[in-house]
Amino acid sequence: MIETYRLKIQPLTYAQLQKYVQNDQSLEKELNLKDSSRNISPELVEALEQTILPNVADGSKNYLYSTLWTVISKADRQMVADLCFVGEPDANGQIELGFGTYERHEGQGYMTEAVAGMIKWAKEQPAVKSIYAETAPDNFASMSVLKKNGFVQLNKKAALCSWKLVLPID
Numbered sequence: 001m002i003e004t005y006r007l008k009i010q011p012l013t014y015a016q017l018q019k020y021v022q023n024d025q026s027l028e029k030e031l032n033l034k035d036s037s038r039n040i041s042p043e044l045v046e047a048l049e050q051t052i053l054p055n056v057a058d059g060s061k062n063y064l065y066s067t068l069w070t071v072i073s074k075a076d077r078q079m080v081a082d083l084c085f086v087g088e089p090d091a092n093g094q095i096e097l098g099f100g101t102y103e104r105h106e107g108q109g110y111m112t113e114a115v116a117g118m119i120k121w122a123k124e125q126p127a128v129k130s131i132y133a134e135t136a137p138d139n140f141a142s143m144s145v146l147k148k149n150g151f152v153q154l155n156k157k158a159a160l161c162s163w164k165l166v167l168p169i170d
Contacts, residue, residue: 002069002117002120002121003117004116004117005113006074006075006110006113007074007080007113007117008071008072008074009069009083009117009118010031011067011068012027012068012069014057016030017048018053020040020048021040021048021049021053027070028079031072031079033079034078036078036079036080036102037102037104038079038102044100048068051066052066052067052068055087061088062088064085065085065095066084066085066087068082069082069083069084069118070082071083071101073105073110079102080102080108081099081100081101081102081105081111081114082099083097083098083114083115083118084098084099085097086098088127089127092129093129094130094131094164095122095128095131095132096131096134097115097118097132098133099133099142101141107141111141111142111145112145112148112149115145115149116149119149122167123167128167129167130164130167131151131164132162132163132164133164134163135161136159137156137157143161143163146163146165151164151165152164152165
């Protein structure tokens with residue numbers, strides 16, 4: 001688990017991911033949280049079923065690079081967002097980060113703080129040298145989160161903007 005000033009960021013186990021998909025508040029009950037009233041997009045359901053759950057179930061992989069990390073507001077005891085890495089570091093030590101804030105919690109700085117926490121965690125992983133992310137060209141909120149966390153825009157295409165953060169070598 002990662003802790004920041006206002007947040008707890010918890011990686012979900014396989015069983016917890018299954019509860020997340022059920023979206024019946026069983027995960028919130030297990031984590032002793034209030035109802036999050038979260039909506040799961042069809043794209044996230046597909047990613048969970050096709051990629052995330054199978055990768056987390058694969059004992060040969062470090063599940064922390066494949067699972068969903070839920071972002072919990074300490075003050076509200078409520079899930080407010082999710083993040084994930086899209087697999088283990090590649091040959092160059094790069095990992096990809098995806099993230100989303102629940103609609104009713106947007107604009108409160110949760111994701112900027114959560115991404116900063118994930119960057120701190122990534123810096124502690126010897127195999128990780130950089131973090132990559134993509135945003136839609138009109139997703140100004142996500143672009144702002146990345147900029148505030150030191151990401152540099154690599155390119156801007158019609159469909160996606162690419163971003164990268166090279167981690168400092170200590």
